[in-house]
Amino acid sequence: MANEMLDHAVRTLRDSGVRMTPQRHAILEYLTAEHTHPTADDIYRALEHRFPNMSVATVYNNLRVFREKGIVEEMNYGDASSRFDFVTTRHYHMICEECGKIVDFNYPVLDDVEAVAAHLTGFKVNRHRLEVYGTCPDCQKNVQ
């Protein structure tokens, strides 16, 4: 499963002329293996023991490339760092306002919103973003 996703991503990148480097491959591996919506720094720290000379800029460069190719989705949560999510099936995010945890949930794609928005504003619509904010089960316990 994780391997299929990885292979597919590698193929997509190669097909559009992006070279495969060990660092790039490792970042993809990490993104397909983890479902933790990591920040750039999370990724950097997870890989620095395998690539002691790797630069933070490399992580950012690659995440930008992946985003441009539709391999990952970038999310800005508040003023903290961006988080990156490997794009698989269409899903939305539930975000805990206490601890920042992000959980995926499935919901039918909101095509209608896009159509209405396009009609009302005259914009050409590319995509949309929906996030639900609340308190996760763990933090609900801690409050009590």
Place this chain on the structure above:
Amino acid sequence: MANEMLDHAVRTLRDSGVRMTPQRHAILEYLTAEHTHPTADDIYRALEHRFPNMSVATVYNNLRVFREKGIVEEMNYGDASSRFDFVTTRHYHMICEECGKIVDFNYPVLDDVEAVAAHLTGFKVNRHRLEVYGTCPDCQKNVQ
């Protein structure tokens, strides 16, 4: 209209023990008068001629207070600065990916999404955020 919104905001703040200062009032005035989704820096620059000694920190401090009281909504668009929107009626945002322009549009509130998300994840839901991204009419012209 703008005055009613302003008065209401001032009352809400006073009622929860927030003091009214000239700077604070001016920021509220600006937010209710403009519908441009300004950044903290926009607000700072718009008011510095009236308050030559005002600090940027004051703008940030107040925007945080307003956000905590539900008076304004903070939006992060990419890696640029946050933008702030005076909360009036429930609406969503259409954002141009070329020039960053933000336009409001109305759509029935997505209560169902919140209910489904709560059920699937076990979170206690507070709110949600929906943004549609695309190209505004002006930028569509420029591309051609």
Place this chain on the structure above:
DNA sequence: TAGACTATTTATAAAGATTACAATTTGAGA
């Protein structure tokens, strides 16, 4: 397989947004 070309990485500096902090000032109730 070697050579060449260009993409990528690295290392570092720089930019930009936001926050922290301590001293000063000020709003509002008694």
Place this chain on the structure above:
DNA sequence: TCTCAAATTGTAATCTTTATAAATAGTCTA
């Protein structure tokens, strides 16, 4: 008016992300 906590100011610091130039390394072609 007095008092005290809240707010403001000015500045430094933090943190994320990008820019840049030199070095390195993929991949294509012969």
